[in-house]
Amino acid sequence: MPTRKRGRRQTPRKEWQPLNMERLASMPRTVQRRGVDYTVSRISGSEKTYICPGCNHPIAPGTPHIVAWATDSGYAPFGLDTGVGARRHWHTRCWGL
Numbered sequence: 079m080p081t082r083k084r085g086r087r088q089t090p091r092k093e094w095q096p097l098n099m100e101r102l103a104s105m106p107r108t109v110q111r112r113g114v115d116y117t118v119s120r121i122s123g124s125e126k127t128y129i130c131p132g133c134n135h136p137i138a139p140g141t142p143h144i145v146a147w148a149t150d151s152g153y154a155p156f157g158l159d160t161g162v163g164a165r166r167h168w169h170t171r172c173w174g175l
Contacts, residue, residue, distance in 0.1 A: 108149065118146045121167070132172025144173040 106119040123140040130137055137143050147165045 109146075115149045116146045117149045118144060118173075120170075121145050124167075128167035130169045130172050131166050132168055135169070137167055137169060142170065144168040144170055146173065 106117050109116050109118045120142065121144070122142050124137075124143075125139055127139055128137045128143070129135070130143075145165050145167050
């Protein structure tokens with residue numbers, strides 16, 4: 079007797095929601111804080127330990143956090159190579175204060 083081919087189980091589909099660009103980790107955005115423009119990117123985790131400039135505590139490897147650097151010409155007159163060196167890794171909570 080031939081066996082019956084079993085298809086995938088049909089699960090109810092969720093309602094479509096537009097993509098929230100703010101939540102994408104790899105999409106840098108520009109933010110103004112205290113009159114200075116910063117490029118800010120969310121990082122899902124890293125392989126290194128960084129020191130947060132907001133609280134001076136370490137950010138452990140694998141911890142989601144914020145990377146920010148000044149893009150305002152008065153504060154950051156540099157090219158891409160210097161900009162990478164000017165990046166600072168912040169705890170998400172410390173950056174939000």
